[in-house]
Amino acid sequence: MSPATRSRIPAHLREYVVDQDYDAYDEVDQAVWRFVLLQAYDRLCKTAHPAYVKGLAETGISVERIPSVAEMDRCLAEYGWGAVTVDGFIPPRAFQEFQAIGIMTIAAAIRRRRHLAYTPAPDIIHESAGHAPIVPDAKYRAFLRRFGEIGKRCFSLPEDRVVYEAIRHLSEVKEDRESTPQIIEDAQQRLDEVNGQVTRDSEAALLTRLHWWTVEYGLIGTPDDYKIYGAGLLSSLGESTALHGDHVNKIPLTVDCVQTSYDITRPQPQLFVCSDFDQLDAVLEQFAATLAQRVGGDKALQIMLDSGELGTIEFDSGVQVTGQLVEIIEGEQGPAWVRLEGPVTLSLNNQILPGQDTEQHSDGFSTALGLLDDGTNLGECDEDWLLSRANGQNRVQWHWASGVSFSGRVERVQTDESGSLRVITFTDARVNLGDRVLYDPDWGSFDLAVGAGVVSCCAGAADPDYYAPTDFAGHTIPHAKDPTTAREEGQVLHLYQAALQCVREGKDPRKMVEGFARIEDELQSHPDEWLLRWNLLESLRKADVGEELQAKLCAELLEIEKTDYESLPISTGLQFLEMI
Structure with a gap:
């Protein structure tokens, strides 16, 4: 990654960033990329x-080779974005945090031949x-960043974390x-079990559905009469073709799409169609308003309490309290004490106040909220007003309208830029x-923490400095192939080369043609090796030579497909080559 992108990564997110070892991709991996991208590009044109065709080249992607994430990073810089390599799944909130600052997270492993x-x-x-x-596309990338900003602040529920781990494992x-x-089967049963234990939808769960039906599987x-823009469709040979069938219901996009669940492991039975990218913003804003x-x-306090995760309460004074909310005590007129x-930290304008850091509040924090019983809003008062109400020993006695009574000696006052009280x-x-x-x-x-009311509760910390800094992961991707794949591909790797x-x-x-014929002869010892046969055929078709060898390879591919029609995308490959 470039120094500019590296410098933009918050310290607590560094642990998710790994290095791409481009030399670890072998000729089989490159063949997988070409098989998918050649066909996808042909169809998706x-x-x-319309942004797709130009966008590939503009973001450092070629149909002929697996992209370098560093090259993508350089290209995306033209649009104020960047790219980093990650190791497979990362937590949903971390993903949204990266998106909010305009950094794409690229899982650099490549799929195996049986999942093309x-x-x-x-x-x-x-x-x-x-x-x-x-x-x-300027509107779309702006939408992505807004989505990240909203998404990183959505509360989840404990069962969400269990479902996420089950999906990841499956x-x-x-x-x-x-x-x-x-x-x-056991992994699928586990996912079914934990899904069955979900009794309500969290903010994060609903947001994930909105992401799925727009960013991942959206039509426009x-x-x-629609075009594809969702990443899941753009990268899926199967679904980018199958979606055009009548069995896939196309539904006009509204905010109600968040009520439609999905299965990440199966093709989708319905898709949602936005009229334009402006509508994406409108739907996102409708959702955010809730x-x-x-x-x-x-309502916000209760959502934060139910979540049980780290969050931030923001009072109408602007004071932000970050920690895990564990109790709300009701008074005569609503919440009186949290x-x-x-x-815990206390912040103002997303910056931890001096002396109000995790060291000061390592064991927790409590505060009153609301108006005083005489209607006074402390957030509208300054230090002079405070001292005028104190006795000779700087002691004050207050009663809140909620019923809370208080007495204490003033030791320090922290105000905002206008001099209004913020922390006493x-x-x-x-x-x-x-x-x-x-x-x-x-x-x-x-x-x-001075505050008459709560204007916002959001997941995560107000100031990123709340989190302990992490180091970059230090390992590389892709990982070594599993023993079965390594053994099978190792037997034919020299033929790919x-x-x-x-x-x-x-x-x-x-x-x-002569060289390919010799390779085809050797392939008789590998009757199931379909991808290399297809690559030979694709090169012959492109050069318009070796008609007899073309016919032989085509016949062998069709014979292989009979053994596993559902898993092998051979027919789509032959259709691309206009052989069937």
Whole structure:
């Protein structure tokens, strides 16, 4: 990655970034890329959003070779974006955080031959050729960043995290050649079980559906006349073709799409069609208006409490309290007291206030909220007003309209730029609500976060400095192939290399045909090797030579397809070559 992109990665996200070892891709991997991209490009020139064709080249992607993530990073810089390599799945919130700052996360592994049409696991075909080509469109890339900004602040529920891990596990075992049918069945059963335990949809779950039906599987136009822009469709040979059938329902996009669930491991029975990219923004805004980060108030506090994850409460004063909300105590007029478990920070304008960091509040934090019983909003008062209400020992006694009573000695005042009160530190502080003691002088100094009401609750920290910094992962992708794949591909790798050499020396078509014929003879010892046969045929068709060898290869491919018609995309490859 470039120094510019590297410098933009928040310290807590560095752990997800790995290096791409381009030399680890062998000739079989490159053949996989070409098989998918040659056909996808041919079809999508006619069926994809107009940005797709130019967008491939503009983002550093060629149909002839697996892209270099570093090259993509350089190309995307023209649009204010960047690209980094990651190792497969990363947590959903981390993905949204990267997207919010305009950095694409590229899972650099490449799918295996048995999953060419579609793979349930992230791979470089999907991550690069799927997501990158539409980024040069200004409206779309702006939408992606807004989506990330909203998405990273959505609350999940504990069951969401369990479902995510089950989906990740199922996707990985389906891609792993060492997985037995029983392992796959067990993983599917586990996913079905945890899905059955979900009793309600969290903000994050609904947002994920919106992402799926737009960014991943979106169509643009009308239900009768549409183009593809979703990355999952752009990178899937199977679904980018099958979607045009009547069995796939095309539905006008509305915010109600978030009520439609999906299965990541299977083709989708319906797709949603936006009229244009402006509508994507409109739908996103409709959805965002329902979230805790926008609605505030009692509802937002309850969503944060139910989530059980790190979040930030923002008061109408602008003070932001980051921690895990564990208790809301109701008073006479709504929430009177909130308690968060540590570590906790107090921030203003997304920056931790001096002396209000995790060290100060390592064990948690509590504060009152609301108006005083005389209607005073402390957030509208300044230090002079505060001191004028204190006695000679800087001691104040207050009663909130909620019923909370307070007394304490003023030790420090923190204000905003206008001088309005934001955090007041007291010693010898006592807080009660009726007979319940909320704070006792023996517990040490008390920091009051000034706020009459809650304007927002959002997942994550207000200031990224809340998180402990991490180091870049330090390992490389792609990983070594599993033993079964390595053994099978190792038996024919020299033939892929020989074929590539013939193409590079292809100034004399007769010699290329002779070389290919020798390779085809050797392939008789590998009757199931279909991808190399297709690559030989594709080169012969392009050069318009070796008609007899072409016919022989075509017949062998059709015979192989009979053994596993569902998994092998041979017919689509032959249709691309106009052989059937």
